[in-house]
Amino acid sequence: MDNIVIDFKKEKPLYLQLVEIxxxxxxxxxxxxGMKIPSENEMAKEFGLSVGTVKKALGVLVQEGVLFRRQGQGTFISTPDFSKSFLRFFRFGMTGGKPSEVPGSRIxxxxxxxxxxxxxDVLNLAPDDKIYHMKRVRTLQNTPFAVEELYLSYTRFKGIDQVALEDQLLYPIYxxxxxxxxxxxxxxxxxxxxDQETNELLGVDKITPVICVERIAYSYGDLPVEYRQSACIGDNFKYHIVIR
Amino acid sequence: MDNIVIDFKKEKPLYLQLVEIxxxxxxxxxxxxGMKIPSENEMAKEFGLSVGTVKKALGVLVQEGVLFRRQGQGTFISTPDFSKSFLRFFRFGMTGGKPSEVPGSRIxxxxxxxxxxxxxDVLNLAPDDKIYHMKRVRTLQNTPFAVEELYLSYTRFKGIDQVALEDQLLYPIYxxxxxxxxxxxxxxxxxxxxDQETNELLGVDKITPVICVERIAYSYGDLPVEYRQSACIGDNFKYHIVIR
DNA sequence: AAGTGGTCTAGACCACCAT
DNA sequence: TGGTGGTCTAGACCACTTT
Incomplete structure (x- = not known):
């Protein structure tokens, strides 16, 4: 089942096979x-490859954001980088660019x-399967900035309704x-x-621009584990990209 | 003036010096x-480097989007890829994902x-310098979708008011x-x-969401050459990113 | 001092493209 | 056929971190 060996028949470059493994x-x-993985030399021995080929494979995985490397220490598995997230703005952009505090949440x-x-469909379940449906208001300095609806597989997150979620970030809990x-x-x-309801929850009294963000969050194996819809106050929202 | 030689004193990795050159x-x-640049072997000779080091430098430049390579043909200078542009959406996204026609423009x-x-400030000029100020409506299938204001350096684009710009893409002209x-x-x-004026120009009769895109376009040497503000109908706008 | 990743070399062989 | 980039090797030496 497990393709634990390199196929030297050249059907595919060796370094790409190692990337897949x-x-x-x-x-x-x-x-x-966050875990440290074996060193270049160890992997070269394990798979019968030269160090250069292992380096190339690791380089690809660093580029893809799967790994990061530190000279003198080793190679490690990355955590995802949400700095490009549309929602990130509200945590870092609203108060003028400096990292501000963690947003609060009221369930x-x-x-x-x-x-x-x-x-x-989104979470790859059957229509009759049970799910958790959460609704919360998110705040910064006690000012609401978004209304969120979240959907989680019941079997995977069974018992999450017993966890204290108020003012907590969810991904560390998952x-x-x-x-x-x-x-x-x-x-x-x-x-x-x-609309009216959002206005009330966000404490706004006239029609304003709103940013609706949908997020599907995946775990290992491209398994969808959370679907989230956020309606954020758009007043000060500004998103930036560089085109090259 | 021109740093045409590699400094072997190790103040900086050789391949990064080559990247800079x-x-x-x-x-x-x-x-x-679009131009073809010298081959790996030629550059290795020219700079007194091994082919491997030249390969590494070229790899970096491919990653950054400066170059692209074709096996058996050579290495070439890229053109920028606007597929992530917010404005691109209107050209490719509105009609359901398939590349549709080039948008029209009415000056x-x-x-x-x-x-x-x-x-x-944006264009790196003096406040008293002259500029071209253009305003145009952009359309798809004769339906307006955006109002644009453009600002161009007068000295750099002197005479652009004599060029037929109606329904033309600007960057090929630049x-x-x-x-x-x-x-x-x-x-x-x-x-x-x-607002009222935008509504009129876009043929909309009630308050609707609008997407305002600002673009600063740069030429070689990070020289800003165009500043553009676009107000686009937001009704069907949907932007997508992947976070890794 | 030992182990890690980062740079660099000099070569070999291959797949692809133009001629 | 000759030139191009793509893969792969087996080393060497270096810079950095930990023990």
Missing amino acids: IKHRVVENSWHQ LKLKVVKAGKKIA SEQFATPVVWADEFMQPDIS | IKHRVVENSWHQ LKLKVVKAGKKIA SEQFATPVVWADEFMQPDIS
Whole structure:
């Protein structure tokens, strides 16, 4: 089952085969986030490759963000970098660029419901499967900036309604209490204008621009584990990219 | 003046020095877009480096998008890739993902004015310097989707008011008629709600979400050559990123 | 001092493209 | 056929970190 050996028949470059093997080990969680992996020399021996080929494979994985390396220490499994997230703005951009404090959260609702067609599709479940449906308001310095609806697989996160979630970041909880680290995510952003209910929850009194962010968060093996819809106050939202 | 030689004293890795030299040649335009550059072997000889080191330098430049390589043919200077642009969406996203036709443009205004403080700052000019100020409506299938204001250095683009710009893409004109290719760009995106004038120009009759995109386009040597503000109908705008 | 990754070399062989 | 980039090797030496 496990392709633990390199195929020297040249059907595929050796360094790309090694890339696949390493990714596979990360996916099946025998190597986990932050962990140090074997050195170049050890892997060269293990797979019968030259050090140069191993270096090349590791270089690819560093480029892809799967690994990071530190001279004199070793090679490690990365955690995902949310610095490009649309939501990140609210944590770092609103107060003028400096990293500010962790946002607060007030839970409005956390119930077990049936997934339904759309959510089931996104989370790769059956429509009749049970899910957690959470609704919360997020704040910075006690000022609300977003209303979020979250959808989680019931079987995977069974018991999360017993955990204190108020003012907590969720991904460390997924990782530490449910053995489900988030390793990458897809985000979609759409502009809209605020409706009555959102206005009330966000404490706004007239029509304002709103940023709607959808995020699908994935764990190892491209397994979708969380679907999230956020409606954020768009007043000061500004997103930046560089085109090269 | 020209750092045409590699310094072997190890103040900096040799391959990074070569990266700088190649970038410099691109910047000063002695190597231009699309052009084939010397082969690995030639460069190794020219600079007294091993082929491996040249390969590494070229690999970095491919990663950065400065070069692309084709086996059996050679190494070439790239053109920038606007596929991540916020504006690109309107060309490719609105009709359902398939590449649709080039957007049309109706010029509303094209005048020479003084830069003023803000534009001068962005375009690296003096506030009293003259600039072109253009305003145009952009359309897809004869339906307006954006109002754009553009600002261009007068000295660099002198005579552009004599060129037929209606329904033309500007960057090929900058490149071919004014020897000023756009090689990268900075974009900022902000949501807003439509005002009266925008509504009229875009043919909308009530308050709708609007996406405001600012773009600063740069030529070789990080020289800012165009500043552009676009107000786009946000109704169907959806932007996607992957976080790793 | 031992182990790590980072740089660099000089070669070999291959796949691909133009002629 | 000759030139190009793509892969791979087996070393050497260096800079950095930990023990």
